[in-house]
Amino acid sequence: MNDIISNPSHYTEGRTYEPRKVIEDWDLDFYLGNALKYISRAGRKNDAIEDLQKAKQYIDFEIEKLSGDQNA
Numbered sequence: 001m002n003d004i005i006s007n008p009s010h011y012t013e014g015r016t017y018e019p020r021k022v023i024e025d026w027d028l029d030f031y032l033g034n035a036l037k038y039i040s041r042a043g044r045k046n047d048a049i050e051d052l053q054k055a056k057q058y059i060d061f062e063i064e065k066l067s068g069d070q071n072a
Contacts, residue, residue, distance in 0.1 A: 015040075031062040
């Protein structure tokens, strides 16, 4: 059964580990956690390209943060 709130199939179906568990175990921050989330669901919920563009955007946010870019 698909529980869209606590066990959404676009993250869990056919998988051993849920992205939220990986994010927690790897102690990822908001930006990297979101990037991992969008990569893991690419093509499973929305269009794969859209999900990968979202992941890329969050990686860019992380790079800006680490670079100290104040104009981000």
